[in-house]
Amino acid sequence: MKNNLTSQPISTTGRVRGEQKNQRPVVIWLTGLSGSGKSSLADALEQRLVAKGCHTYLLDGDNVRMGLCKDLGFGDRDREENIRRVAEVANLFVDAGLIVITSFISPFHRDRALARSVIGDECFIEVYINTPLNECERRDPKGLYSKARQGLIKNFTGIDSPYEQPGAPDITIDTLTQSVDQSVDVVIEYLKNWDAK
Template sequence: MSSSGKHQEQHDVYHNVVWHCSSITQSDRIKQKNQKPVVLWFTGLSGSGKSSIANAVEVRLFQQGKHSYLLDGDNIRHGLNKDLSFNDTDRVENIRRIGEVARLFVDSGLIVLTAFISPFATERQQVRALFPETQFLEIYIDTPLTVCEARDPKSLYKKARTGVIKNFTGIDSEYQPPLHPEIHIKTEKKSIEACAEEIIEKLQQLGYLEGE
């Protein structure tokens, strides 16, 4: 089949797909859970501490009785996105899929934490556009490359420097840091616990940890 034929076939399929509206609305779920659903989008270099900090934040949310779920980059690539590589095109698709999954979770009334490098500003903006303004918070885990490389918990930087791994963010693939994140955490001289507490305090200030 020619490319034009495939495009027409896809168009015909999507033309017949309509959004199913559930009898239970997001507002109903918000009232049931007594919380404000939001995506906490953690972004930063590999080794910056995204997953560890996001996990520590979720523990604190759980202790406060909040309903949440953590989507971690490595975990997602074991299943939903295991067919994707780490080239720029597949990185974009990786983030697109996660954005759509996060949107469904937020519709269910959850606080969703996502821990992904998500290196490109355009793709992060496209995910942000999926949500109402109050339901997406970008959290920049700001750790210098030298610190991330010194930590290198999975020896990924070492492999990237020797050419074993290609398209590694910060080495031979670009990372575009957020210019105006809602929460900016500089981790170099802080513990995981201190970073998590700073995020919780910011969420409290913004009104996300108060009941509806």
Template sequence: MATRARLKSQKPVTIWLTGLSGAGKSTIANALEVALTENGRHTYLLDGDNVRQGLCKDLGFSDKDREENIRRIAEVARLFVDAGLIVITAFISPFRVDRETARAIIGEGEFIEVFIDTPLPECERRDPKGLYSKARAGLIPNFTGIDSAYEAPLQPEIRLDTVQSDLVSCVKKILDYLERAGLVGPSAD
């Protein structure tokens, strides 16, 4: 891993974005990847769209399936970190124990938990895919925040309030953290 990271002139890490559906995880993850790439960083983004189509297409949304989904994602992220990449994940990952399992798989010091702290009413107001309306109508069972629990991180490395902060500020807060932690050099902006 050290040789691959040195070749890429970066320290590999997984930036694990967690929060309710509609909180802004994917939007922030995509913008963060663009910012890192523009700064010459080698990244890979894992989210529900690219993971549920292949690696986890056999899984549903029961608590057991969610646990296995997060375990598989953590194993893939660990491999990418071993390849020297900065991995960005955007998953609800509703259970603390599963996020702690992901941290253990990936490795302490190579896992940064980012809590996208957006209140449920705001997520429902945004409802980009109409999922909350369907869940409240009973059309989507086990929907996180409605009839399935979301356990907010107790001590995330980074907490982002998407009600008070815009996208640019959220991305900057992550980049600043990475720089302070010595994971990336100063941005070229």
């Protein structure tokens, strides 16, 4: 059946749609351990961008898992499929001219590389939320580390499934030394410089 598909050319591009909104479409891909502060930063960043008049959309890991990806588990293959779907959806939103913020653990190099390849280098900013495992466990906002340590959750990133730190992220946020507001400032400043390129 795939052999019968042909990509349909569309005259209006994501760049044109972005210009209509007076912004450059982009995906800001937040990655880090559970409890690192991804969702808090993503929410605060979107609020700041909306206050500036930007057109945004936030894709959060738990929310996507309850809808688009509710049929997936947490083994490696399902995690890969989760990120593939998210990348495709984020790419559609970029094509719509939006600034997209994604908040996903996305623990594996290959999956983040896949997301970047789907979306394209020119529209992809990788933000590594660098929070040590012991601090994430101390915070444990959802009680997941405790459950994982008791063996109640399997394939939990940082406990019995690895997190592969980004080798060269575009931005690194240290939540031990930077507040949420300071972290948002860092991303906004990067966006200003990136947008000027």
